[in-house]
Amino acid sequence: MFSAGFLIALWDPYPGLIVTVAVGVSMGMLILGPYAAVVLYTTRLQNVLGGHLRWPLLILLSVSAVLILDHLLHWPVAQTALALVAGVGGTALGHDATLAVLELGTTNRGVGLDLWMVILFPVIVGLTSLAGYCSLGFGLGIYHLSVALVL
Amino acid sequence: MAESLSKVVEAWLQRVVLGPPTFAANGDLPNMVVYPIYPTELSADPPNILTLEDGLRKGVKLSDTGMVSQVHVNNPLDAPILVGESDILVGPTQLRSVQISCLIPPNRRSSLPVSCVEAGQPTVYQAAFTATEACPWYIRSFKTEQLARHGEAHQHRIWDNIKSYLENTGAVSKTHDVRAVFGRYGDDVRVLSEIFPARPGQVGVVSAVGQDLFLELFADPEIFEERYDKVLESALIEAIAHPTDQVTRPAHARQMLDDLAHASRDSKVLQSRSLQSSGRSLVFSADGISGSALLSGSHPVQLAAHKRCWGHGRPFFEQLDELESGQKRWHSQQRSFVDQLERDYSKRRRRYKAFKDSLKPKWKESEVAIEPDFDDGFASEERDSSPAPVPLNPSVHQFFLDLFKKQLDV
Numbered sequence: 032m033f034s035a036g037f038l039i040a041l042w043d044p045y046p047g048l049i050v051t052v053a054v055g056v057s058m059g060m061l062i063l064g065p066y067a068a069v070v071l072y073t074t075r076l077q078n079v080l081g082g083h084l085r086w087p088l089l090i091l092l093s094v095s096a097v098l099i100l101d102h103l104l105h106w107p108v109a110q111t112a113l114a115l116v117a118g119v120g121g122t123a124l125g126h127d128a129t130l131a132v133l134e135l136g137t138t139n140r141g142v143g144l145d146l147w148m149v150i151l152f153p154v155i156v157g158l159t160s161l162a163g164y165c166s167l168g169f170g171l172g173i174y175h176l177s178v179a180l181v182l
Numbered sequence: 183m184a185e186s187l188s189k190v191v192e193a194w195l196q197r198v199v200l201g202p203p204t205f206a207a208n209g210d211l212p213n214m215v216v217y218p219i220y221p222t223e224l225s226a227d228p229p230n231i232l233t234l235e236d237g238l239r240k241g242v243k244l245s246d247t248g249m250v251s252q253v254h255v256n257n258p259l260d261a262p263i264l265v266g267e268s269d270i271l272v273g274p275t276q277l278r279s280v281q282i283s284c285l286i287p288p289n290r291r292s293s294l295p296v297s298c299v300e301a302g303q304p305t306v307y308q309a310a311f312t313a314t315e316a317c318p319w320y321i322r323s324f325k326t327e328q329l330a331r332h333g334e335a336h337q338h339r340i341w342d343n344i345k346s347y348l349e350n351t352g353a354v355s356k357t358h359d360v361r362a363v364f365g366r367y368g369d370d371v372r373v374l375s376e377i378f379p380a381r382p383g384q385v386g387v388v389s390a391v392g393q394d395l396f397l398e399l400f401a402d403p404e405i406f407e408e409r410y411d412k413v414l415e416s417a418l419i420e421a422i423a424h425p426t427d428q429v430t431r432p433a434h435a436r437q438m439l440d441d442l443a444h445a446s447r448d449s450k451v452l453q454s455r456s457l458q459s460s461g462r463s464l465v466f467s468a469d470g471i472s473g474s475a476l477l478s479g480s481h482p483v484q485l486a487a488h489k490r491c492w493g494h495g496r497p498f499f500e501q502l503d504e505l506e507s508g509q510k511r512w513h514s515q516q517r518s519f520v521d522q523l524e525r526d527y528s529k530r531r532r533r534y535k536a537f538k539d540s541l542k543p544k545w546k547e548s549e550v551a552i553e554p555d556f557d558d559g560f561a562s563e564e565r566d567s568s569p570a571p572v573p574l575n576p577s578v579h580q581f582f583l584d585l586f587k588k589q590l591d592v
Contacts, residue, residue, distance in 0.1 A: 072571050085574055127573045131582035134249065145588040152585065 032056070032156055036163025043109065049164040051110050055117030056124075057157035059093060063118065064125015067092050068133075071126075089126060093118040125153070187451060187464050191475050192443040194482040197222050198399065200388065200436055202512035203505045205498075206377045212498035213429050214421035215505065216378045216414075219386030219399055220519075224526040228534035229402040230261055231285065231483070232541070233409055234314055237263040241543030242286070244294075246275045248307035248580070250337060253278055253294045257286045258543035262461075264405060265294060267325070267474060267486060268398075268416050270317045270361065275309035276300050277359060279317050281325065281335055282452055283476040283484050285461040297325060301341040302357035304587070307580050316415035318363055318423075319396050320347060323488040326474050330450060330467035351423040364415075367422045371415055374422065380410040383523035386485075388438055389417035390430040393495040395438050396420075397473070399485040403527055404534040428495035432508055438471075442487050445471040 039049050067089050070076065076084055097114045100106075106114065128149075135144045201218035205211075234242070242263055243256040253271060257263050263286040271278045278296035286292060299321065324343045328335040344360050355362035364371065385406050386399030398413045400406040406413075449466035461483065464475040473487025573579030 068571065085572065089574070123574055124578065127575060127579045128582045128586075130571045130573050131579055131586055133571070135583065135586055143588040145586050148586050148588075 032159040033163035033166075036160035036165075037167055038163075039113075039160075040164045040167035044168075047106075047110055048113055049161060051106070051114045052117045053157035053160045055097075055114050056121040056160065057153045059118050059121020059123075060125035060128060060153035060156065062125075063093050063096060063122040064127075065129040067122055067126050068129040085126075089122050090119055093122040121153075121156075124156075128152075187462060187475075187477055188446040188449050188466075190477055190480055190482055191446045191449075191464065191485065194399075194401070194485070195439050195443045198385065198439070200439065201381070201384070201516075202509040203432060203435075204378050205505055206374070207502070207506070209498065211374050211377065211421055213392045213424070213426045214418065215390040215429050215432070215435075215498075216417075217388040217390070217432075217435050218381050218384045219388065219397075220381075220383060220523060221385050221403070224383060224403070224523060224530065226526075226530070228404055228530040228537065230537065231264050231405065232259065232261050232538065233405060234263055234265045234269060236408065236538060237286075238312065238314070240538075240541055244271060244273070244311035246273070246305055246307060246309045246311070247293065248305050248576075248583070250276070250298045250305060251296060253296045253311065254291070255286050255294050256291045257288060259541050260288050261537075261541055262286060262288055262478075264476075264483065266409060266412075266484065268317050268322055268409075268412055269314040270299060271296065271311040272313045272315055272361075273309050273311035275306035275311075276303040277361065278311070279321070279325065279340075279360070282329060282463045282465065282474055283486070284463060285476065285478060285483065297335050297340050298337060299340070299344060299360040300355075300357050301344070302355075303359070307576065307583075314412070315361060315364070316412040316419070318347070318360065318419050319391070319394075319416050319488060320420060321360055322416065322486070323396075323472055326465055326486075326488070327467050327472045329452060329474070330465040330472055333450065333452070353423075363419055363423055367419060370422045371418050375411070375414055375418055378414055378418075380407055381520075383520075383527040387413060387417075388435050389414075389421075390432075390435050391417055391421045392424055392426050392428060393430055393490070393492050394420070395430055395435060395489040395491060397438060397442065397485070397487045397489070401482050401484070404531060405484075407531075426495075427497050427499075429498050429501065430491045430495055431501060432504060434489075434491050434494055438487075438489050441469060441471055441489065442473065442485075445469050445473070445487075446475065449475075 035052065036049055039052065071085060071088060076088060094115060097111065097118045101111045132144060132149055198219050198221055201220055203215045203217055205215045237257065237259065241258050245254045247254050265280050265284050265286060267280050267283045269280045271280065276298055277300040279299045281295040281297055284294065321344060325335045325340060328339060341358065345358055348355060348358065348362055351363045353362040353366045383403050385403050386397065389396045396417045445468040446464065446466050448468045449464040452463045452465055461476050461478045466473055471487055471489045473485065475485045476483040
């Protein structure tokens with residue numbers, strides 16, 4: 032995620048892009064992933080197509096969420112594309128993270144659930160991309176400062 | 183359906199007879215008397231099923247799904263595998279106890295419903311279970327009662343039950359491993375088990391332990407013989423860990439078969455979705471008896487039951503004359519029956535051995551790979567639970583399990 036942030040800064044420093052990626056991944060993990068897990072397993076959709084409906088449903092869910100936001104916020108094409116990638120990735124991670132949380136939280140005595148890590152991890156992933164983005168500007172600033180001091 | 187299946191159990195119980203009491207006449211184990219169960223007649227054909235111990239030796243694979251309530255099983259053999267509810271699955275992961283006896287169909291991958299019997303040990307995804315051990319009867323009985331009453335064995339209640347069981351027996355385990363009781367009394371179990379040898383043709387046993395009666399019955403003497411060590415250990419550990427000089431009277435042991443037939447009328451059918459084709463399991467809890475039965479079609483396979491006879495125990499030495507006269511009477515009256523049974527059994531046994539030797543795994547080791555084939559345990563007739571969650575990527579799922587895990591003091 033750090034590298035992704037760095038590359039985005041190199042490609043297009045427009046802050047909207049990196050914020051979209053950071054928020055997209057974090058929200059995918061915190062909201063869309065758990066939502067997808069609930070939809071899959073409480074509505075018995077998991078039984079359809081021999082259990083192979085997970086990926087299509089997950090992609091449909093995240094893509095439709097991004098398209099609705101795009102419709103409301105009128106994003107540029109690049110921002111929409113990044114939001115789609117970040118949303119799908121975050122939702123997939125969030126789905127598996129949700130299953131892990133459920134498993135640890137309900138059944139495994141002697142091994143508890145670290146709630147702080149559950150909340151902070153998605154936020155940290157988003158912030159890591161922001162850190163990568165900021166590091167380019169920071170590096171450039173340090174470079175210019177060094178050049179000014181030396182010359 | 184439960185009614186018709188319980189009739190199969192009733193009819194089965196009418197085709198068996200209780201044998202003479204076996205006991206330690208010198209009083210080494212005054213709270214245990216064992217009664218063998220014999221079939222009234224033995225068919226010529228041996229069974230075509232294998233026990234789990236034999237199956238594991240011949241290529242059956244059991245592995246951890248990472249979920250507490252399920253274990254993956256892979257049967258590459260041409261014969262069904264009998265997995266008993268008395269089995270504890272042992273491997274480098276959390277110990278599991280099989281919830282209900284079932285048959286693993288030939289050439290199939292399925293999942294087994296299990297309960298955790300080691301609360302402080304985390305699951306290890308894909309770890310292989312390589313051996314089985316006996317589960318103490320009181321834990322089995324509690325599990326069966328839970329299934330009969332609620333349709334499922336609540337895991338936290340089983341953990342609580344094991345915790346208090348270990349405290350009561352003075353066994354210590356940091357991870358609350360139910361086998362700790364065998365760790366403490368294992369030497370006594372080995373020595374005292376020699377008092378109760380299995381007899382040729384025997385298909386079951388009623389063990390009077392203190393004021394409890396434990397029954398195990400199999401359709402075939404070959405299967406009983408294979409499983410006898412565990413059957414005996416399961417009851418013997420209770421006799422050793424809960425010493426007393428009282429034992430239930432022979433009349434109650436004889437009465438148990440009739441009581442069992444009556445109690446099984448009020449039963450509940452449990453069926454695992456992935457194992458539905460191979461057998462159906464009944465559980466019941468009534469009149470102080472709790473038990474479970476496994477049927478394959480209209481054929482019985484296995485029956486296990488626990489009857490509480492609290493208040494009906496008497497000191498062992500007061501019953502010694504009655505027990506010894508019971509032994510003598512049996513040997514004088516049933517000599518020809520026992521001899522005939524032994525002859526019939528020896529023929530069957532040879533054929534069964536040949537059948538076992540002929541079995542070879544159909545899949546190569548590499549093909550017996552662990553595949554995520556999750557099933558949500560079993561569903562009773564009254565209950566239909568939602569499907570089990572399946573991770574998109576097992577590695578990512580395991581990563582999150584490790585990340586979100588917090589070790590607790592146990």
